[in-house]
Amino acid sequence: MNKKSHLTLGDIAKQLNVSTVTVSKALRGHPDISKETAQLVKKVAQELGYTPNYMARNLSSKKSFAIGVVVPKVAHFFFSSLIESIYDTAFHNNYEIILTVSQENVEREIKHIESLLAMRVDGLIVSVTQQTRDRAIFEKVKKQGIPLTFVDRVLDMPGTSTVTVDDRGGTFKAIEHAINLGYTKIAQLAGYPEINIGLNRYLGFEDAMKKYGLPINRDWVIYGGFGEDAGYNGFMNLYKSGNLPEFIFAVTYPVALGVYAAVDELGLKIPGDIDIMCFGNSDVNRFISPSLSCVNQPTEKLGNIAVEMTLNQIKNIDSFEPQHIEVPTELILRETCSVFKKNLEKKSI
Amino acid sequence: MNKKSHLTLGDIAKQLNVSTVTVSKALRGHPDISKETAQLVKKVAQELGYTPNYMARNLSSKKSFAIGVVVPKVAHFFFSSLIESIYDTAFHNNYEIILTVSQENVEREIKHIESLLAMRVDGLIVSVTQQTRDRAIFEKVKKQGIPLTFVDRVLDMPGTSTVTVDDRGGTFKAIEHAINLGYTKIAQLAGYPEINIGLNRYLGFEDAMKKYGLPINRDWVIYGGFGEDAGYNGFMNLYKSGNLPEFIFAVTYPVALGVYAAVDELGLKIPGDIDIMCFGNSDVNRFISPSLSCVNQPTEKLGNIAVEMTLNQIKNIDSFEPQHIEVPTELILRETCSVFKKNLEKKSI
DNA sequence: GTGAAAGCGCTAACAG
DNA sequence: CTGTTAGCGCTTTCAC
Numbered sequence: 001m002n003k004k005s006h007l008t009l010g011d012i013a014k015q016l017n018v019s020t021v022t023v024s025k026a027l028r029g030h031p032d033i034s035k036e037t038a039q040l041v042k043k044v045a046q047e048l049g050y051t052p053n054y055m056a057r058n059l060s061s062k063k064s065f066a067i068g069v070v071v072p073k074v075a076h077f078f079f080s081s082l083i084e085s086i087y088d089t090a091f092h093n094n095y096e097i098i099l100t101v102s103q104e105n106v107e108r109e110i111k112h113i114e115s116l117l118a119m120r121v122d123g124l125i126v127s128v129t130q131q132t133r134d135r136a137i138f139e140k141v142k143k144q145g146i147p148l149t150f151v152d153r154v155l156d157m158p159g160t161s162t163v164t165v166d167d168r169g170g171t172f173k174a175i176e177h178a179i180n181l182g183y184t185k186i187a188q189l190a191g192y193p194e195i196n197i198g199l200n201r202y203l204g205f206e207d208a209m210k211k212y213g214l215p216i217n218r219d220w221v222i223y224g225g226f227g228e229d230a231g232y233n234g235f236m237n238l239y240k241s242g243n244l245p246e247f248i249f250a251v252t253y254p255v256a257l258g259v260y261a262a263v264d265e266l267g268l269k270i271p272g273d274i275d276i277m278c279f280g281n282s283d284v285n286r287f288i289s290p291s292l293s294c295v296n297q298p299t300e301k302l303g304n305i306a307v308e309m310t311l312n313q314i315k316n317i318d319s320f321e322p323q324h325i326e327v328p329t330e331l332i333l334r335e336t337c338s339v340f341k342k343n344l345e346k347k348s349i
Numbered sequence: 350m351n352k353k354s355h356l357t358l359g360d361i362a363k364q365l366n367v368s369t370v371t372v373s374k375a376l377r378g379h380p381d382i383s384k385e386t387a388q389l390v391k392k393v394a395q396e397l398g399y400t401p402n403y404m405a406r407n408l409s410s411k412k413s414f415a416i417g418v419v420v421p422k423v424a425h426f427f428f429s430s431l432i433e434s435i436y437d438t439a440f441h442n443n444y445e446i447i448l449t450v451s452q453e454n455v456e457r458e459i460k461h462i463e464s465l466l467a468m469r470v471d472g473l474i475v476s477v478t479q480q481t482r483d484r485a486i487f488e489k490v491k492k493q494g495i496p497l498t499f500v501d502r503v504l505d506m507p508g509t510s511t512v513t514v515d516d517r518g519g520t521f522k523a524i525e526h527a528i529n530l531g532y533t534k535i536a537q538l539a540g541y542p543e544i545n546i547g548l549n550r551y552l553g554f555e556d557a558m559k560k561y562g563l564p565i566n567r568d569w570v571i572y573g574g575f576g577e578d579a580g581y582n583g584f585m586n587l588y589k590s591g592n593l594p595e596f597i598f599a600v601t602y603p604v605a606l607g608v609y610a611a612v613d614e615l616g617l618k619i620p621g622d623i624d625i626m627c628f629g630n631s632d633v634n635r636f637i638s639p640s641l642s643c644v645n646q647p648t649e650k651l652g653n654i655a656v657e658m659t660l661n662q663i664k665n666i667d668s669f670e671p672q673h674i675e676v677p678t679e680l681i682l683r684e685t686c687s688v689f690k691k692n693l694e695k696k697s698i
Numbered sequence: 699g700t701g702a703a704a705g706c707g708c709t710a711a712c713a714g
Numbered sequence: 715c716t717g718t719t720a721g722c723g724c725t726t727t728c729a730c
Binding site: 355408 | 726
């Protein structure tokens with residue numbers, strides 16, 4: 001058969017009349033081995049097309065040089081950028097990433113974490129689903145001594161590290177900006193309050209309203225999720241209620257897109273009839289019409305920090321203290337939420 | 350130390366006064382074992398929080414139940430959707446995906462494939478970088494007997510399977526549509542011709558122009574890549590040349606976005622001054638202004654087929670014949686490329 | 699039905 | 715510097 005089993009260290013050892021150990025060491029650049037033999041071994045390995053067997057290597061060395069990652073979504077600008085950054089950082093640190101996708105499904109999340117544990121990853125980075133409440137699986141991870149870092153969507157658990165963006169402060173800045181523009185009737189499409197990003201973005205909204213002495217209309221704090229449908233339905237309901245706010249803060253950019261779709265369908269105008277801003281940038285916020293102002297999340301930095309923190313913990317497994325890093329955000333101002341309300345009213349007359 | 354080594358089959362065997370073999374078989378549902386013992390073993394394993402060790406399992410069974418994937422990019426709508434589909438299909442087939450990202454870099458691509466081989470994946474799905482020309486690494490994959498499936502961006506190699514979209518036919522339909530609208534001065538921002546998607550999308554353009562007896566202006570076939578910058582620069586150069594076409598077909602949607610940016614910067618209007626369409630949809634093509642007509646790529650189907658084909662090959666390793674599947678596309682018509690040229694001219698007077 | 703023996707390919711610890 | 719000895723945790727024969 002063509003499909004002869006793979007070449008092993010032994011094969012190349014025989015070829016050179018040395019022991020497998022010598023070959024193993026040579027290939028890994030172990031200082032035990034003399035320059036010449038090392039060179040020779042490498043040459044032969046190369047010629048023979050030797051491919052190491054990581055399963056064997058990892059089994060005996062009890063390290064995998066891999067970090068497991070669990071995210072709820074891939075086809076979403078925030079996550080795809082985050083993932084890219086995680087891959088990049090890992091690559092530069094000679095670590096493999098084993099990515100899994102929970103599809104916002106708790107059971108899949110658990111299954112994937114079990115698989116990653118079974119693969120004996122050296123560490124774990126996870127961004128939980130919108131529904132994750134049960135900590136049991138994460139307790140199991142901790143019990144097995146695997147470093148665990150939450151990123152963006154976190155669970156409050158002792159012994160784990162977190163990397164988040166400044167959801168509360170970022171939202172505050174956005175709402176404050178809207179208020180300074182003259183808006184007072186402000187709504188928030190707020191996702192879900194049970195998850196940190198939903199809660200903190202709500203709190204930032206509350207902070208700003210309080211600071212400026214504006215009342216919060218409970219009917220204008222609308223929960224329903226983080227996707228386009230949530231934005232679409234949210235706005236439709238707002239419209240049907242007959243009591244439209246002047247300004248909407250959308251908890252994510254898909255939610256904002258949903259609002260755009262609804263507004264368009266209703267024949268309304270942004271910013272004439274309703275103005276908007278959202279949390280989270282995307283590659284196209286600047287191309288949609290009107291271009292969408294937002295609170296930018298530095299995804300690249302999030303990914304960097306998440307990986308580096310995890311690596312750090314892997315390398316100092318016994319002395320590591322859990323860290324909680326919050327990355328600052330910045331406002332990106334484009335066409336929405338950029339015209340003073342007074343001017344807007346003048347114009348629309 | 351808390352960090353006691355993981356539980357093993359032996360541990361749970363001792364607990365029950367049976368052999369590791371019995372436990373191993375029981376856990377895997379091997380028919381050798383009686384219902385009762387199987388039940389019992391599973392219960393104890395559960396209670397003790399046993400986590401199997403896939404490295405050991407795979408080492409001895411010589412299968413990994415994992416498919417390696419190499420893509421050039423993640424933060425791009427096409428790839429992120431494709432990836433999501435691949436993950437989904439694999440999940441439903443109880444296979445793991447080990448994803449790697451080449452970042453359009455040939456050396457990284459090679460490194461990742463070597464890692465994947467070393468991890469002993471059961472199969473490989475790859476979408477090559479824009480620069481990949483050298484087949485050596487893929488020959489190595491074949492020599493090791495690992496099923497290899499190219500998706501979307503393919504290399505022409507005997508013994509490998511491919512899943513692509515109908516690039517040529519899709520482009521043909523788009524250009525034909527533009528011609529029917531009255532456009533004759535047609536340009537293409539064509540990516541690179543050395544890669545199948547660039548070449549075939551060009552050929553579709555050529556097919557349509559030929560069919561309708563329209564001349565192809567060489568200055569209007571512009572190569573330069575598949576990203577936003579290629580679109581931006583391409584249009585800028587077109588503009589500077591003083592000889593603008595009426596219609597541009599962009600080889601990808603980022604290229605189209607680049608054109609939008611350039612057009613905007615120059616104070617021109619779509620579709621008044623220039624009309625456009627592109628290959629590839631995204632979550633926001635419909636939100637940008639004017640909304641962007643395009644040739645839709647069924648990414649979900651691509652992912653399904655790629656995984657299923659690979660799995661098929663894994664399971665019938667000796668009898669499998671390489672397959673080449675081309676998935677059809679459809680036109681999605683929105684605001685661009687939707688107004689008859691005559692009307693357009695009337696309007697702009 | 700169950701288990702003892704052997705080995706997957708590699709590395710760690712120690713001896714020479 | 716090099717090699718021997720023992721596993722890593724699991725699965726695969728093949729006896730019993």
